[in-house]
Amino acid sequence: MDWVKLPKRNSTIAFIDTRRGIAMLYRMSLVLCALFFGLSGCRQDYSLSPPADSEKITIMVKLPKELKTETVWVMYRSATCKRISLGASGQRTERDGYHSVYKELERQGQSDIYQVELPKDGGGACRWHLANATFGVVYADPTRFGEYVTAGAGGGVIVIFDYNNSPRGGPDFKVDGDLTIKRDYYPWVKEAFLGGYHKRISLAGEGGIYLKYQALKARTVYFEPILHSAFTVFSTQPKEKKEGNHTAFTYPDGTVVADGRSQPDFLKLQSLRTGRAGDCLSPWTYHKCPDRRPQLLPEWLPVPDKPGFGQYLIVDEWGNKLPTYDYRLVGKDGRINKWKTDAKGLTLPVPESMHPLREVEFP
Incomplete structure (x- = not known):
């Protein structure tokens, strides 16, 4: 000693x-x-090692010619290899470990389809499983909108494959089975002055920068961004930050609006393009639409606890469910079913004896 x-x-x-x-x-x-x-030991192997027979999840993007795909950020999680952190008072906290990988979507032949396959089972000593994937589209050539214009945000998608939140929060939508996403987007040229000058070309769509979905059973994810290049919206930020100064949006019809919003009015853009009233473009205001186009889907959905009865689904022309919507059904036996759809867009239970329907009306 x-x-x-x-x-x-x-x-x-x-x-x-x-x-x-x-x-x-x-x-x-x-x-x-x-x-x-940040994990449960210093010598453990945290690498991914997907088994050869691991089930694959395919992500596909149908790409408009003006856009390009972004790198896919893929996150795997592990309940075996924990991330350990110490709180301010020294308490030990454990969370599932995570591992990020980055993949590129590859073009399929000469088509406009780009795709990547992701192993559902990440394997390895940590027994990784696929947790979520973040991907999207941006403008391929921002300078077409000006010499110093750079690519901005918008056109992003996050798909969550387990019960954890993504790095950008929980889902906006939950779906069963495979996931198909078709969304409208508009070019948005925004000029900013506060905090340094910059000019960017973004994609204005319904919702925020990212659309977040939870799809626990999905094996195929299909994303089709529909770009309406002829309907560009411009925004100019005020040069001085003071009360009453707001970003001004100039829409394709020449109207200028500075009402305090931070992004374009998506329904206004939809209305300008389609020529239809804004109320016709939202399922929640569709009952006020002067040019309604509801439709009753042909499939009769059996009611589990009511043998011999089923329901119909009423949607708008884009497939959005129409809650609290008036309808009138006349069956082959002359019986009438008349009421409003429920919160899921379903009619009251209809007896099988009414099939096939003779009349469908939306008063």
Whole structure:
């Protein structure tokens, strides 16, 4: 045993066992290992190793010619390899570990379809599983809108394949089975002055920058962004931040609106393009539409707890369910079913004896 003699203090000779010091350093190294590596051990293998027979999830994008695909950010999670963190008071917190990989969507021949396959089972010692994928589209050549214009946001999609939130939060929509996404987008040229000048070309769509879906059973994800290039909206940020100053939006018809909103009025853009009233473009205001185009889907959906009865689904021309919508059905036996659809767009239960329907009306 090695001993280090220290100077006398209060007539007492103090000695330190260097072996104890080494042990303390060793314990500190373990703590640092947990902090810096964030998982349950320093020597464990955290790499992905998908089995050859792992089930694949296919992501496909139908790409308009003006746009390009972004790199797909894929996240795997593990309940085996935890991420460990220490709180302000030293308490230990464990969360599922995560591992990110980045993939490129590849063009399929000479088509406009780009796709990538993702192993559902990430394998490895950590037993990784596919958690979520973030992808999207942006303008391929922003300078077509000006020499110093750069690509902005919009046109993003996040698909969540497990019960965890994505890095950008929980889902906006939950779907069963495979996922098909078709959305309208408009070019949005925005000029900003506050915090430094910049000019960007973004995609204005319904919702935020990212559309977030939870699709636990999906094996195919299909995304078709529909770009309406002839309907560009421009926005100009005020040069001075003060009360009453708002970003001004100039729409394709020449109207200028500065009402305090931070992004274009999507329904206004839809209305300008289609020539239809804005109320006709939202399922929640569709009952006020002067040019309604509801339709009753032909499939009769049996009611599980009511043998011999089923329901119909009423949707608008885009397939959106129409809640609290008036309808009138006349069956082959002359019986009438008349009411409003429920919150899911379904009619009241209809007896099988009414089939096939003789008349469908939307008063």
